[in-house]
Amino acid sequence: MPKLKDEQKLAAIQTATLRLVIRTGFSGLKIADVAREAGIGTGTMYVYYSDKEQLIEDVYLTTKKEIAAVLFDPAHLSDTFQETFKRMWLAYFGFCLQQPEKMLFVEQFLYSGLISEDLIAETEAMFIPLDNLLIQAQEQGLIKKVSVEIAKAFIQGAIHEVVKVITKKEYRLIQGELEKCFEMAWGSIKI
Amino acid sequence: MPKLKDEQKLAAIQTATLRLVIRTGFSGLKIADVAREAGIGTGTMYVYYSDKEQLIEDVYLTTKKEIAAVLFDPAHLSDTFQETFKRMWLAYFGFCLQQPEKMLFVEQFLYSGLISEDLIAETEAMFIPLDNLLIQAQEQGLIKKVSVEIAKAFIQGAIHEVVKVITKKEYRLIQGELEKCFEMAWGSIKI
DNA sequence: TTGGTTGTCGAATAAATATTCGCCTACCTT
Protein backbone atom coordinates (compact mmCIF):
# COMPACT_ATOMS: atom_id res chain seq x y z
CA MET A 1 0.00 0.00 0.00
CA PRO A 2 1.38 3.39 -0.93
CA LYS A 3 1.54 5.56 2.16
CA LEU A 4 -0.11 8.56 0.54
CA LYS A 5 2.16 9.67 -2.21
CA ASP A 6 1.04 11.45 -5.31
CA GLU A 7 -2.44 10.14 -6.10
CA GLN A 8 -2.25 11.29 -9.67
CA LYS A 9 0.96 9.38 -10.28
CA LEU A 10 -0.62 6.28 -8.81
CA ALA A 11 -3.49 6.58 -11.23
CA ALA A 12 -1.07 7.00 -14.13
CA ILE A 13 0.75 3.83 -13.10
CA GLN A 14 -2.50 1.89 -12.91
CA THR A 15 -3.69 3.12 -16.28
CA ALA A 16 -0.35 2.27 -17.86
CA THR A 17 -0.37 -1.18 -16.31
CA LEU A 18 -3.85 -1.89 -17.62
CA ARG A 19 -2.94 -0.75 -21.11
CA LEU A 20 0.32 -2.65 -21.25
CA VAL A 21 -1.02 -5.89 -19.85
CA ILE A 22 -3.65 -5.94 -22.56
CA ARG A 23 -1.18 -5.13 -25.29
CA THR A 24 1.48 -7.61 -24.30
CA GLY A 25 0.03 -9.98 -21.75
CA PHE A 26 1.31 -10.44 -18.24
CA SER A 27 4.45 -11.93 -19.73
CA GLY A 28 5.18 -8.74 -21.59
CA LEU A 29 4.64 -6.42 -18.64
CA LYS A 30 7.98 -4.79 -17.88
CA ILE A 31 8.33 -2.46 -14.96
CA ALA A 32 10.48 -0.16 -17.07
CA ASP A 33 7.75 0.05 -19.71
CA VAL A 34 5.09 0.86 -17.16
CA ALA A 35 7.31 3.62 -15.80
CA ARG A 36 7.91 5.10 -19.24
CA GLU A 37 4.20 4.94 -20.13
CA ALA A 38 3.29 6.53 -16.81
CA GLY A 39 5.88 9.24 -17.36
CA ILE A 40 8.02 8.47 -14.32
CA GLY A 41 11.44 6.95 -13.66
CA THR A 42 11.96 3.23 -13.25
CA GLY A 43 13.10 3.55 -9.70
CA THR A 44 10.04 5.56 -8.74
CA MET A 45 7.87 2.53 -9.44
CA TYR A 46 9.31 0.92 -6.34
CA VAL A 47 8.19 3.81 -4.19
CA TYR A 48 4.60 2.94 -4.99
CA TYR A 49 4.83 -0.82 -5.31
CA SER A 50 7.42 -3.05 -3.76
CA ASP A 51 7.26 -5.40 -6.72
CA LYS A 52 5.47 -6.34 -9.88
CA GLU A 53 3.16 -8.78 -8.12
CA GLN A 54 1.87 -6.14 -5.75
CA LEU A 55 1.30 -3.76 -8.62
CA ILE A 56 -0.82 -6.25 -10.50
CA GLU A 57 -2.76 -7.29 -7.43
CA ASP A 58 -3.57 -3.70 -6.58
CA VAL A 59 -4.77 -2.92 -10.08
CA TYR A 60 -6.93 -6.03 -9.91
CA LEU A 61 -8.48 -5.09 -6.60
CA THR A 62 -9.12 -1.50 -7.65
CA THR A 63 -10.79 -2.62 -10.85
CA LYS A 64 -12.95 -5.17 -9.09
CA LYS A 65 -14.17 -2.50 -6.70
CA GLU A 66 -15.06 -0.30 -9.63
CA ILE A 67 -17.05 -3.11 -11.23
CA ALA A 68 -18.93 -3.79 -8.02
CA ALA A 69 -19.85 -0.11 -7.83
CA VAL A 70 -21.16 -0.17 -11.42
CA LEU A 71 -23.22 -3.27 -10.78
CA PHE A 72 -24.66 -2.29 -7.44
CA ASP A 73 -25.59 1.28 -8.28
CA PRO A 74 -28.79 1.86 -6.23
CA ALA A 75 -30.39 3.43 -9.31
CA HIS A 76 -30.74 -0.04 -10.79
CA LEU A 77 -33.19 -1.23 -8.19
CA SER A 78 -36.71 -1.60 -9.54
CA ASP A 79 -40.01 -3.21 -8.58
CA THR A 80 -39.60 -6.13 -10.93
CA PHE A 81 -36.68 -8.50 -11.10
CA GLN A 82 -36.58 -8.32 -14.85
CA GLU A 83 -36.17 -4.56 -14.83
CA THR A 84 -33.48 -4.64 -12.16
CA PHE A 85 -31.67 -7.35 -14.06
CA LYS A 86 -31.90 -5.38 -17.28
CA ARG A 87 -30.47 -2.23 -15.76
CA MET A 88 -27.60 -4.15 -14.19
CA TRP A 89 -26.94 -6.05 -17.39
CA LEU A 90 -26.88 -2.88 -19.48
CA ALA A 91 -24.67 -1.09 -16.98
CA TYR A 92 -22.14 -3.92 -16.95
CA PHE A 93 -22.22 -4.36 -20.70
CA GLY A 94 -21.65 -0.63 -21.13
CA PHE A 95 -18.77 -0.68 -18.68
CA CYS A 96 -17.07 -3.52 -20.53
CA LEU A 97 -17.62 -1.87 -23.88
CA GLN A 98 -16.19 1.45 -22.75
CA GLN A 99 -13.30 0.05 -20.77
CA PRO A 100 -12.46 -3.32 -22.26
CA GLU A 101 -8.94 -3.13 -20.86
CA LYS A 102 -10.36 -3.39 -17.36
CA MET A 103 -12.60 -6.31 -18.28
CA LEU A 104 -9.75 -8.12 -20.01
CA PHE A 105 -7.29 -7.44 -17.24
CA VAL A 106 -9.56 -8.84 -14.58
CA GLU A 107 -10.41 -11.89 -16.63
CA GLN A 108 -6.86 -12.62 -17.69
CA PHE A 109 -5.52 -12.28 -14.19
CA LEU A 110 -8.22 -14.41 -12.60
CA TYR A 111 -7.30 -17.34 -14.80
CA SER A 112 -3.60 -16.70 -15.12
CA GLY A 113 -2.62 -18.91 -12.23
CA LEU A 114 -0.76 -15.95 -10.72
CA ILE A 115 -3.54 -14.78 -8.45
CA SER A 116 -3.62 -15.81 -4.80
CA GLU A 117 -6.54 -17.63 -3.23
CA ASP A 118 -6.90 -14.86 -0.70
CA LEU A 119 -7.37 -12.22 -3.34
CA ILE A 120 -9.93 -14.37 -5.11
CA ALA A 121 -11.91 -14.81 -1.91
CA GLU A 122 -11.71 -11.11 -1.07
CA THR A 123 -13.04 -10.01 -4.43
CA GLU A 124 -15.70 -12.67 -4.71
CA ALA A 125 -17.19 -11.56 -1.44
CA MET A 126 -18.01 -8.21 -3.04
CA PHE A 127 -20.54 -9.85 -5.30
CA ILE A 128 -22.64 -11.72 -2.79
CA PRO A 129 -25.57 -9.30 -3.21
CA LEU A 130 -25.82 -10.50 -6.79
CA ASP A 131 -26.11 -14.09 -5.62
CA ASN A 132 -28.92 -13.12 -3.29
CA LEU A 133 -30.77 -11.32 -6.05
CA LEU A 134 -30.60 -14.37 -8.28
CA ILE A 135 -31.58 -16.83 -5.57
CA GLN A 136 -34.63 -14.74 -4.74
CA ALA A 137 -35.66 -14.68 -8.40
CA GLN A 138 -35.25 -18.45 -8.56
CA GLU A 139 -37.45 -18.91 -5.51
CA GLN A 140 -40.10 -16.76 -7.14
CA GLY A 141 -39.95 -18.99 -10.19
CA LEU A 142 -38.81 -16.15 -12.44
CA ILE A 143 -35.59 -17.70 -13.68
CA LYS A 144 -34.21 -21.17 -14.25
CA LYS A 145 -33.00 -23.09 -11.24
CA VAL A 146 -29.32 -23.71 -11.81
CA SER A 147 -26.45 -23.11 -9.43
CA VAL A 148 -26.02 -19.34 -9.11
CA GLU A 149 -22.35 -19.80 -9.88
CA ILE A 150 -23.32 -21.26 -13.20
CA ALA A 151 -25.97 -18.67 -13.93
CA LYS A 152 -23.53 -15.84 -13.21
CA ALA A 153 -20.84 -17.47 -15.30
CA PHE A 154 -23.19 -17.95 -18.22
CA ILE A 155 -24.31 -14.32 -18.28
CA GLN A 156 -20.90 -12.86 -17.61
CA GLY A 157 -19.13 -15.13 -20.06
CA ALA A 158 -21.50 -14.17 -22.83
CA ILE A 159 -21.05 -10.46 -22.18
CA HIS A 160 -17.29 -10.69 -22.03
CA GLU A 161 -16.91 -12.66 -25.21
CA VAL A 162 -19.30 -10.44 -27.14
CA VAL A 163 -17.43 -7.35 -25.99
CA LYS A 164 -14.12 -8.96 -26.87
CA VAL A 165 -15.29 -9.64 -30.41
CA ILE A 166 -16.68 -6.14 -30.77
CA THR A 167 -13.45 -4.63 -29.50
CA LYS A 168 -11.04 -6.82 -31.42
CA LYS A 169 -12.81 -6.49 -34.75
CA GLU A 170 -13.81 -2.88 -34.17
CA TYR A 171 -17.35 -3.96 -34.88
CA ARG A 172 -20.07 -1.38 -34.25
CA LEU A 173 -23.37 -2.50 -32.81
CA ILE A 174 -26.08 -1.55 -35.26
CA GLN A 175 -29.48 -0.11 -34.41
CA GLY A 176 -31.32 -2.35 -31.96
CA GLU A 177 -28.50 -4.86 -31.67
CA LEU A 178 -27.76 -4.03 -28.05
CA GLU A 179 -31.40 -4.68 -27.27
CA LYS A 180 -31.17 -8.02 -29.09
CA CYS A 181 -28.15 -8.95 -27.02
CA PHE A 182 -30.06 -8.25 -23.87
CA GLU A 183 -32.93 -10.39 -25.14
CA MET A 184 -30.46 -13.21 -25.62
CA ALA A 185 -29.28 -12.86 -22.06
CA TRP A 186 -32.80 -12.68 -20.69
CA GLY A 187 -33.93 -15.53 -22.92
CA SER A 188 -31.22 -17.71 -21.45
CA ILE A 189 -32.23 -17.35 -17.83
CA LYS A 190 -35.98 -16.74 -17.87
CA ILE A 191 -38.24 -19.70 -17.27
CA MET B 1 7.75 -27.26 -38.29
CA PRO B 2 9.54 -30.32 -36.98
CA LYS B 3 10.91 -32.27 -39.90
CA LEU B 4 9.67 -35.63 -38.68
CA LYS B 5 11.39 -36.39 -35.46
CA ASP B 6 9.95 -38.48 -32.71
CA GLU B 7 6.19 -37.93 -32.85
CA GLN B 8 5.69 -39.14 -29.31
CA LYS B 9 8.17 -36.66 -27.95
CA LEU B 10 6.41 -33.89 -29.82
CA ALA B 11 3.13 -34.83 -28.20
CA ALA B 12 4.79 -34.85 -24.79
CA ILE B 13 6.11 -31.34 -25.38
CA GLN B 14 2.70 -30.09 -26.41
CA THR B 15 0.97 -31.65 -23.45
CA ALA B 16 3.55 -30.20 -21.10
CA THR B 17 3.21 -26.77 -22.67
CA LEU B 18 -0.55 -26.83 -22.30
CA ARG B 19 -0.34 -27.87 -18.67
CA LEU B 20 2.31 -25.36 -17.74
CA VAL B 21 0.72 -22.41 -19.53
CA ILE B 22 -2.45 -22.99 -17.56
CA ARG B 23 -0.64 -23.40 -14.28
CA THR B 24 1.60 -20.38 -14.58
CA GLY B 25 0.38 -18.25 -17.48
CA PHE B 26 2.38 -17.45 -20.56
CA SER B 27 4.64 -15.39 -18.36
CA GLY B 28 5.54 -18.43 -16.34
CA LEU B 29 6.26 -20.71 -19.25
CA LYS B 30 9.93 -21.59 -19.06
CA ILE B 31 11.50 -23.70 -21.77
CA ALA B 32 13.49 -25.58 -19.15
CA ASP B 33 10.29 -26.45 -17.29
CA VAL B 34 8.59 -27.69 -20.42
CA ALA B 35 11.59 -29.89 -21.13
CA ARG B 36 11.60 -31.34 -17.62
CA GLU B 37 7.83 -31.97 -17.70
CA ALA B 38 8.13 -33.59 -21.12
CA GLY B 39 11.02 -35.72 -19.89
CA ILE B 40 13.64 -34.44 -22.30
CA GLY B 41 16.73 -32.23 -22.10
CA THR B 42 16.54 -28.47 -22.40
CA GLY B 43 18.57 -28.42 -25.57
CA THR B 44 16.36 -30.98 -27.22
CA MET B 45 13.50 -28.50 -27.14
CA TYR B 46 15.30 -26.54 -29.80
CA VAL B 47 15.39 -29.54 -32.11
CA TYR B 48 11.61 -29.41 -32.26
CA TYR B 49 10.97 -25.70 -31.99
CA SER B 50 13.35 -22.94 -32.86
CA ASP B 51 11.97 -20.77 -30.09
CA LYS B 52 9.27 -20.31 -27.52
CA GLU B 53 7.03 -18.35 -29.83
CA GLN B 54 6.96 -21.11 -32.41
CA LEU B 55 6.19 -23.66 -29.73
CA ILE B 56 3.19 -21.71 -28.52
CA GLU B 57 1.91 -21.01 -32.01
CA ASP B 58 2.12 -24.66 -32.94
CA VAL B 59 0.27 -25.78 -29.85
CA TYR B 60 -2.39 -23.18 -30.62
CA LEU B 61 -2.81 -24.34 -34.21
CA THR B 62 -2.91 -28.01 -33.25
CA THR B 63 -5.53 -27.34 -30.61
CA LYS B 64 -7.69 -25.26 -32.93
CA LYS B 65 -7.67 -28.08 -35.47
CA GLU B 66 -8.76 -30.49 -32.79
CA ILE B 67 -11.64 -28.23 -31.81
CA ALA B 68 -12.76 -27.87 -35.41
CA ALA B 69 -12.80 -31.65 -35.71
CA VAL B 70 -14.94 -31.97 -32.57
CA LEU B 71 -17.40 -29.37 -33.80
CA PHE B 72 -17.71 -30.55 -37.36
CA ASP B 73 -18.04 -34.26 -36.67
CA PRO B 74 -20.42 -35.46 -39.43
CA ALA B 75 -22.35 -37.42 -36.80
CA HIS B 76 -23.80 -34.14 -35.55
CA LEU B 77 -25.74 -33.43 -38.71
CA SER B 78 -29.48 -33.87 -38.31
CA ASP B 79 -32.70 -32.95 -40.11
CA THR B 80 -33.52 -30.10 -37.81
CA PHE B 81 -31.30 -27.17 -36.97
CA GLN B 82 -32.12 -27.42 -33.30
CA GLU B 83 -30.91 -30.98 -33.11
CA THR B 84 -27.71 -30.26 -35.05
CA PHE B 85 -27.05 -27.29 -32.82
CA LYS B 86 -27.69 -29.33 -29.71
CA ARG B 87 -25.25 -32.06 -30.74
CA MET B 88 -22.57 -29.56 -31.59
CA TRP B 89 -23.14 -27.63 -28.39
CA LEU B 90 -22.95 -30.77 -26.27
CA ALA B 91 -19.85 -31.97 -28.09
CA TYR B 92 -18.05 -28.68 -27.58
CA PHE B 93 -19.16 -28.36 -23.97
CA GLY B 94 -17.93 -31.89 -23.32
CA PHE B 95 -14.62 -31.16 -24.98
CA CYS B 96 -14.08 -28.08 -22.82
CA LEU B 97 -15.09 -29.90 -19.67
CA GLN B 98 -12.74 -32.80 -20.32
CA GLN B 99 -9.82 -30.76 -21.56
CA PRO B 100 -10.11 -27.35 -20.00
CA GLU B 101 -6.40 -26.74 -20.49
CA LYS B 102 -6.94 -26.68 -24.22
CA MET B 103 -9.89 -24.33 -23.98
CA LEU B 104 -8.02 -22.02 -21.63
CA PHE B 105 -4.86 -22.09 -23.67
CA VAL B 106 -6.64 -21.11 -26.85
CA GLU B 107 -8.60 -18.37 -25.16
CA GLN B 108 -5.66 -16.94 -23.27
CA PHE B 109 -3.46 -16.91 -26.32
CA LEU B 110 -6.06 -15.34 -28.57
CA TYR B 111 -6.38 -12.35 -26.28
CA SER B 112 -2.82 -12.21 -25.04
CA GLY B 113 -1.65 -9.77 -27.66
CA LEU B 114 1.12 -12.22 -28.55
CA ILE B 115 -0.68 -13.90 -31.43
CA SER B 116 -0.05 -12.79 -35.01
CA GLU B 117 -2.81 -11.58 -37.31
CA ASP B 118 -1.93 -14.31 -39.78
CA LEU B 119 -2.46 -17.05 -37.27
CA ILE B 120 -5.78 -15.54 -36.25
CA ALA B 121 -6.95 -15.45 -39.86
CA GLU B 122 -5.77 -18.98 -40.53
CA THR B 123 -7.62 -20.44 -37.57
CA GLU B 124 -10.78 -18.41 -38.04
CA ALA B 125 -11.14 -19.73 -41.56
CA MET B 126 -11.59 -23.21 -40.12
CA PHE B 127 -14.91 -22.23 -38.59
CA ILE B 128 -16.66 -20.79 -41.61
CA PRO B 129 -19.01 -23.79 -41.87
CA LEU B 130 -20.40 -22.77 -38.49
CA ASP B 131 -21.16 -19.29 -39.81
CA ASN B 132 -23.03 -20.78 -42.72
CA LEU B 133 -25.06 -23.01 -40.48
CA LEU B 134 -26.13 -20.06 -38.35
CA ILE B 135 -26.91 -17.80 -41.28
CA GLN B 136 -29.13 -20.47 -42.78
CA ALA B 137 -31.00 -20.84 -39.49
CA GLN B 138 -31.45 -17.09 -39.34
CA GLU B 139 -32.90 -17.02 -42.85
CA GLN B 140 -35.34 -19.74 -41.88
CA GLY B 141 -36.43 -17.61 -38.95
CA LEU B 142 -35.28 -20.20 -36.40
CA ILE B 143 -32.90 -18.02 -34.44
CA LYS B 144 -32.49 -14.35 -33.65
CA LYS B 145 -31.00 -12.15 -36.30
CA VAL B 146 -27.80 -10.76 -34.84
CA SER B 147 -24.38 -10.66 -36.43
CA VAL B 148 -23.08 -14.25 -36.52
CA GLU B 149 -19.90 -13.03 -34.90
CA ILE B 150 -21.95 -11.90 -31.95
CA ALA B 151 -24.07 -15.01 -31.82
CA LYS B 152 -20.99 -17.23 -31.84
CA ALA B 153 -19.32 -15.12 -29.21
CA PHE B 154 -22.38 -15.22 -26.98
CA ILE B 155 -22.66 -19.01 -27.10
CA GLN B 156 -18.96 -19.71 -26.85
CA GLY B 157 -18.39 -17.17 -24.12
CA ALA B 158 -21.11 -18.69 -21.99
CA ILE B 159 -19.72 -22.20 -22.40
CA HIS B 160 -16.19 -21.16 -21.61
CA GLU B 161 -17.05 -19.24 -18.50
CA VAL B 162 -19.30 -21.97 -17.17
CA VAL B 163 -16.59 -24.57 -17.73
CA LYS B 164 -14.04 -22.30 -16.10
CA VAL B 165 -16.15 -21.98 -12.99
CA ILE B 166 -16.80 -25.70 -12.89
CA THR B 167 -13.12 -26.45 -13.28
CA LYS B 168 -11.78 -23.86 -10.88
CA LYS B 169 -14.21 -24.65 -8.09
CA GLU B 170 -14.23 -28.37 -8.80
CA TYR B 171 -17.98 -28.08 -9.03
CA ARG B 172 -19.84 -31.16 -10.24
CA LEU B 173 -22.87 -30.75 -12.48
CA ILE B 174 -25.81 -32.32 -10.76
CA GLN B 175 -28.51 -34.44 -12.38
CA GLY B 176 -30.09 -32.60 -15.28
CA GLU B 177 -27.92 -29.51 -14.92
CA LEU B 178 -26.14 -30.07 -18.21
CA GLU B 179 -29.53 -30.20 -19.90
CA LYS B 180 -30.48 -26.93 -18.16
CA CYS B 181 -27.30 -25.32 -19.44
CA PHE B 182 -28.19 -26.32 -22.94
CA GLU B 183 -31.65 -24.89 -22.48
CA MET B 184 -30.06 -21.62 -21.48
CA ALA B 185 -27.97 -21.61 -24.64
CA TRP B 186 -30.91 -22.51 -26.83
CA GLY B 187 -33.16 -20.02 -25.03
CA SER B 188 -30.70 -17.28 -25.83
CA ILE B 189 -30.67 -17.75 -29.59
CA LYS B 190 -34.08 -19.16 -30.44
CA ILE B 191 -36.70 -16.73 -31.70
C1' DT C 1 19.78 32.02 2.57
C1' DT C 2 21.00 27.62 4.06
C1' DG C 3 20.52 23.12 5.88
C1' DG C 4 17.59 19.49 5.75
C1' DT C 5 14.03 16.53 4.07
C1' DT C 6 11.41 14.22 0.61
C1' DG C 7 10.77 12.54 -3.80
C1' DT C 8 12.84 11.36 -8.20
C1' DC C 9 15.85 9.56 -11.49
C1' DG C 10 18.20 6.08 -14.39
C1' DA C 11 22.69 3.84 -14.73
C1' DA C 12 24.67 -0.14 -12.31
C1' DT C 13 23.89 -4.63 -10.40
C1' DA C 14 21.57 -8.86 -9.54
C1' DA C 15 18.58 -12.40 -10.96
C1' DA C 16 16.08 -14.99 -14.08
C1' DT C 17 15.69 -17.19 -18.41
C1' DA C 18 16.56 -18.24 -23.36
C1' DT C 19 19.68 -20.30 -26.36
C1' DT C 20 24.01 -22.48 -27.91
C1' DC C 21 27.32 -25.98 -28.43
C1' DG C 22 30.82 -29.49 -27.53
C1' DC C 23 30.50 -33.98 -25.78
C1' DC C 24 28.11 -38.38 -25.17
C1' DT C 25 25.21 -42.33 -26.13
C1' DA C 26 22.63 -45.54 -28.81
C1' DC C 27 21.97 -47.43 -32.77
C1' DC C 28 22.77 -48.41 -37.36
C1' DT C 29 25.66 -50.50 -41.50
C1' DT C 30 29.00 -53.33 -43.43
Next chain:
DNA sequence: AAGGTAGGCGAATATTTATTCGACAACCAA
Protein backbone atom coordinates in the same frame (compact mmCIF):
# COMPACT_ATOMS: atom_id res chain seq x y z
C1' DA D 1 32.93 -55.74 -33.96
C1' DA D 2 34.48 -51.20 -35.74
C1' DG D 3 33.33 -47.08 -37.66
C1' DG D 4 29.90 -43.84 -38.56
C1' DT D 5 25.79 -41.11 -37.76
C1' DA D 6 21.73 -38.99 -35.65
C1' DG D 7 19.72 -37.51 -31.75
C1' DG D 8 20.08 -36.05 -27.19
C1' DC D 9 22.00 -33.83 -23.20
C1' DG D 10 22.67 -29.96 -19.80
C1' DA D 11 26.43 -26.93 -18.19
C1' DA D 12 28.10 -22.63 -20.06
C1' DT D 13 26.94 -18.30 -22.25
C1' DA D 14 24.10 -14.57 -23.83
C1' DT D 15 20.19 -11.93 -23.18
C1' DT D 16 16.56 -9.92 -20.96
C1' DT D 17 14.46 -7.88 -17.02
C1' DA D 18 13.80 -6.81 -12.03
C1' DT D 19 15.58 -4.26 -8.40
C1' DT D 20 18.84 -1.32 -5.91
C1' DC D 21 21.23 2.75 -4.80
C1' DG D 22 24.01 6.89 -4.91
C1' DA D 23 23.43 11.32 -6.86
C1' DC D 24 20.39 15.11 -7.94
C1' DA D 25 16.36 18.43 -7.67
C1' DA D 26 12.54 20.64 -5.49
C1' DC D 27 10.62 22.24 -1.66
C1' DC D 28 10.29 23.83 3.08
C1' DA D 29 11.35 25.61 7.73
C1' DA D 30 14.21 28.37 10.53
